[in-house]
Amino acid sequence: MTSRQHYTSSLPGPLGWLDTTLSKVEALVLSASVLLMALNTCSNVVARFVFGEGLFVSGEINRILIILITFAGIGYAARHGRHIRMSAFYDLLPTTSRKVAMILIAVMTAAIMFFLSYLSVHYVVTTFERGRILPALNIPIWWIYIWVPVGFAITGIQYLLTASRNMQSKQDVFLSSCVTDSYDNDTPQP
Amino acid sequence: DTWRYAHEEYEGDVQDVYAHKFKEYIERESDHTLQIYRFGELGESDDIMEQAQAGILQFVNQSPGFTGALIPEAQIFFIPYLMPTNMDTVVEFFRTSKAINERFPQLYAEKGLELLKMYPEGEMVVTADEPVTSPSDFAGKKIRVMTNPLLSSTYKAFGATPVPLPWGEVYGALQTNMIQGQENPIFWIESGGLYEVSPNLIFTGHGWFTTASMANKQFYDALPKQDQQMIQRASEYAFNETLKHIDGLADRSLKKIQAADSDVTVTHLSEAQIDVFKERAELVEKTFTEMTGSSGKELLMQFKSDLAATE
Amino acid sequence: MALTLIVIMIVLLLLGFPMMIPLTAAALTGFYMMFDGIGQMDTFIQQVIAGIRPASLIAVPMFILAADIMTRGQSASRIIDMVMTYIGHLRGGLAISTATSCTLFGAVSGSTQATVVAVGSTLRPKLLKAGYSDPFSLALIINASDIAFLIPPSIGMIIYGVISETSIAELFLAGIGPGLLILALFSLYCLIYATINKVPTEEKSSWLERWQATKRAIWPLFFPVIVIGGIYGGVFSPTEAAAVCVFYALILEFLVFRSLSYRDLHEIAKTTGLVTAVVFILVGIGNGFSWIISFAQVPQAVLDAIGINDMGPTAVLATISIAFFIACMFVDPIVVILVLTPIFAPAVAATGLDPVHVGIIITLQVAIGSATPPFGCDIFTAIAVFKRPYWEVIRGTAPFIAMLLLASLTLIFFPQVMIFSYI
């Protein structure tokens, strides 16, 4: 889980470049949002304790960051095969059946992700039409929801890539387009 | 049909009483049934409002203060000393005000909502770590407010330091002296046990907690005339019954608080003390008109002339 | 309808779908059935976003980040080394040290998952080397992390406190007693296990070594002082404490120990973001699921059917315990607290139970459930971090779960266990 190898897209040419760049952007958004959240929350404590006055925008900034982390993160997690699943029964299957199951799972998951993306676009448009705003920052709320459909769509694409990778490769079962499904067999972890 | 109604409070609170009276009337006078959802069952205040706009809920109860993100003018109820403290005058105001009964329904209609009734829940009471009678007593005190620019402006004007904090952290923050005070209607101070950690009750007379019950406009407009009239009568009935409920509610809550905790002090500001705070309220009116532009200015004028007519 | 949804959920889960899919599929089916089509499914998205809105949720990434910084730097190992010099030589000492480290670490960390990562990565290799079996070691780590959930600060208590409007500070104090009780039970079991399996003991440390290890651990030991002192001194709220921990961990690892580089920080923050996203998407989707369940009035129907309104306080507590325990075997603890707490609120109020007592019981049940097969989230964390197969991770859990259930019975019948509470 602590591997530092960078994600390399399985797609050819400019699409592959786009995919790899997107992965870097996601990683940057994740780490920057997490650190900003720490900074923002601590600033609020300092502002209240030292200067006697809390920051009004602090809560709304954290709300934006949580959405960013979650929806930039689900795509990134799909890329790295990190979504939590219950694999007890699946693990018992022989490799070929696991491969078929994985293709099926990936295609269905992708379909549901695209459907959620479609619903989210709809919801963002509705929010835009209703004109709700964030009271302290005074910006329209639909702005901070834009990552939602994007995140679902990227996740869907990743699962499609997973399915195609599994169809192309002969032996390995892929959890994502770049991660194979295996446990380490040498015990202690470094 | 089964109609659905969501509000923002818990069992037995004022909005819940209103909703159940509304239900009682509708189910008695028609074949429709009303399913009531309380706080949290379908999400928070903003969520149920959106669901009502989407037509999933036929009715919703939301306090204008929370409606600020949707209808900025609704925050007018946060301007301190705009309303009288005397209960009878307040009721009279809600019944006769042009702003409430003519201007507000237009504002809500623009957002796809049929405003049924605006009604008061109770007088706002400040609790603090010591009794407060003047702006200088407020100096250096951190007072918890909801994340709302007008409320923050109010407590700045009163000389205190407003601190935005989610409701769930208020009790703990008062206990650890992270904040030194907060404001709420007295029945919430009683049911939330806030007097245990913030025992000095100050009746500043600066405002009433107001709320509003409404219907999805598309749903309402599509109803037959007789159903529309029945809903209007149900609102009127619920309004009157709720007024009976809140009449004396504050006194009952205060008695309970005083019986439960002997450290509690009660301070009623005198006319002269109130005047000092009132002077400062003009700053908040300015914030309000800056936020809402000409429409807010008009509404404020209408409010003031309605009040003059009542008093 | 409830039955259809449950069947969809279980089938998809067992097939090995990512956990967000069974929940989503069941929820969307619910919407389809309630509204005769897809017209109102926007509300599902609304509730997914609403699920990750509570301000207190920021405590989750912050605690994970703090724990990760301490684990990759030196703070965590310095604490663990110190504990080892004092009790490492006892029979079962290494195992007892693991439980104790979870307790100490719990005073910094608010989440069981972060504790599994921090204590487990450091101590599991040592446990295996010392001759403990892997299933025992994994089960010990997963279950001892429950203690971290009960020792303040605790994400579970923060979320329960927010929803039930109970004082989080009071919950925190009340959690200490039960946390220590579980530590005692586990230590006893470790002693018995080590005796039966003849695990060799470690060499005893000299007082000089102890003094040196303590000195090395002195800065990290300030964590609990800062957290508890800051909260009860009114400097910051329990949620903010998490971010302050991050800040202190950064100061220690970058300025005092100089053990991390800025590159590491990017890496750590990214991993934190990833883990947070994987959990939060479930929190969000779980919220969407609970909305449709609540809209269809399912929980009320179930509770009415079992007659909760005619129950006495003890029966209500037992029902709450069972419901939370079972739910946590399937769903993320945060989601469970979010969904079930309001449902039981009327019964709690009607029977006059102390909300702090109820909160501690819920926190304990949720922690137990999170380590209980089939779907406890700590099991998944362990699978993800230690890269072991599912079966091996759960094989040794039974005795621990039995002890934890004993602790919850004690808590139900003897609330006095909460020795540090105000009552």
Ligand code: NA
């Ligand atoms: Na903890």
Ligand code: NA
């Ligand atoms: Na656990």
